Amino acid sequence: MPNESSQTPCIENLTYDEIRIGDSASLSHTLKPQDIQLYAIMSGDVDPAHVDPEYAGSSMFREVIAHGMWGGSLISTVLGTRLPGPGAIYVDQSLHFLRPVAIGDTITATLTCVKKIDRNKHLVLDCLCVNQDGHEVIRGSAEVKAPEEKIKRPRLSLPEITISDRKIRYTRLIGTAKNLAPIPMSVAHPCDAESLKGALMARDEGLILPVLVGPEARIRGVAEQLQLSLHDCRILDTPHSHASAELAVQLARNGEVEAMMKGSLHTDELMSAVVDKVHGLRTARRISHLFLMDVPTYPRPLMITDAAINVEPTLECKADIVQNAIDLAHVLGIAEPKVALLAAVETVNPKMRATLEAAALCKMADRGQISGGLLDGPLAFDNAVSLVAARTKGIHSAVAGQADILVVPDIESGNMLAKQLEYLANALSAGVVLGARVPIVLTSRADTAETRSASCAIAVVMAHARRKQLQASSS
Incomplete structure (x- = not known):
């Protein structure tokens, strides 16, 4: 909503007797993505036309648009803070929505008093919202009961709000590997829900070609329990976690995979195999x-x-x-x-x-x-x-x-x-x-599949950089 902090330190109303026919008040606000998110959170209106860029891009408007009543809330703001201001009571509202509002549009809401009703101290106001090009976005009318007593109060500062959208931030991390081909990755002992889901999520994001190293029956059991598909996954059966770590490292050492990923085994089990002086992945x-x-x-x-x-x-x-x-x-x-x-x-x-x-x-x-x-x-x-x-x-x-x-x-x-x-x-x-010789995805066993998949994106970037280095040194 509009930032009031730069305006007067007090908020003051106009009483019924002070208002004249033709009096008007306005405010302007530029629509930002967080305005749409806040309105959706507050109202629960998650219509994809407002919150899903992919869907909105294929809709009739070809882009994300504001909720209609977001513009209507600008009218309410003028009524409650400027004309008449504090003490006004909404009675009736009629609005016609004429044009969509997109991110970056600057909307100016103007209210003009067109009628006074002495018997009940009501005002009828013409309501108009226009965009930065002067095109009408919303037109309508509002009826309010005007305050009869003067009110002047300090303008309160609103708390700062931070919107934490994990999906957007996850997409941003995954985007570090955008347009890079998936790499073969050994996943050591993915025998619990999150480690297996993480590998498969990275597969579905087009990041890796998983080689699942561990007890095959347990891996398939977890997949079946969670209804996860193991398509495009190679499974190498091992008896226990130590063997899983050793084989996952061996695949990397032999060049069969370009990266590794820790599954549900302990970090020291995996790293013992990685740092082994004879069969590990040490460098200088x-x-x-x-x-x-x-x-x-x-x-x-x-x-x-x-x-x-x-x-x-x-x-x-x-x-x-x-x-x-x-x-x-x-x-x-x-x-x-x-x-x-x-x-x-x-x-x-x-x-x-x-x-x-x-x-x-x-x-x-x-x-x-x-x-x-x-x-x-x-x-x-x-x-x-x-x-x-x-x-x-x-x-x-x-x-x-x-x-x-x-x-x-x-x-x-x-x-x-x-x-x-x-x-x-x-x-x-x-x-x-x-x-190490290859990048290794290593997260906490308590970390989510999302964290593991995001880590794979970094490993993919590292693996492709290593490819270029090897090509440059051999040419």
Whole structure:
């Protein structure tokens, strides 16, 4: 609805005696997507013409349009706040809807007094809503009982509203792999509902060709129970989770799949097979984990590393963790990611190892030992993500307040940070392992199928980037 904050600090009515025939009042508002969403939430009207872009694109209007009564609510706003204002009581309303209102249209609602009825202090008002081109959108009339006493009240500030649309954010994460061919992916031990659903959801999104590695009877039993189709899935039977992890890794090592995905087994079971010195997927780089998070209250994707694999990384390990994250940021199209090295404070304290290592990592970046990103630290969490906090503390930095990557001191702080964002800030996350021969989708066993599918999208982008690197090196 219209923003009143820039107007007078008080709201004042016009009494019946003050109003004259011909008096009018107006307000304008530009329709935004969140206006439609809010109206749908408030009213329960989820007509696809208003909330489903795919359907709306094939309708007679060829685009999403506002609910008709959204425009009618502008008329109500004028009545309640301007003419007559507080104390007015709706009696009757007649509206004719002449033209649809689309996102971006600016609607001006004008009410004009055309009749006064002395016996009951009623007003009849002509109602007209026009768009930015002057075309009539709504025309009608309203009858109200006008206030007889003067009312003047402070204009109250309305609370801010944030709409968290997980479907849109999920679609955005999936969109990172748009137009890329699906890749073969081994799924280690998908023997519970969410891990199997995640793999099949990624299949249905056109992201992966699943190779399900685990006890075949259990996998088929879960699929049958949930009424899930296993079409386009290859199933390799194993007796238990350890064997599932070993075979899933073997497929990646042999080049039969281009990525892996954790199923319902424990992380240490899978990673033991991954880091095996003889049969695993090690490279010269330290293996690390990264959460890519879409946080509703943060203006860009946020990467958190390492929150799942390296328990208490050394300085040498952290250098690889940082480089792994920077390399992924490049793959995702971030040319020079801003890397915040987190600690409890933003100054170097000899008694706090995290601050010393943050400072050392920054100097390593200055000397070219870490490349491709812009590093700063130590930074406390608030300084890393809030420009206001950074300026308040006098921190002048190209990273502070606008970090792309948060490097945590240890697995405990990282795990708590990631899960706090997911469960308290409604963040949507994707989890991947970096630094191995192939990308590995690694999420919590409590994560949803949606989170697993979104993680597959990141793995697909990484796999295609790896293809290009291999082609370039062989040519």
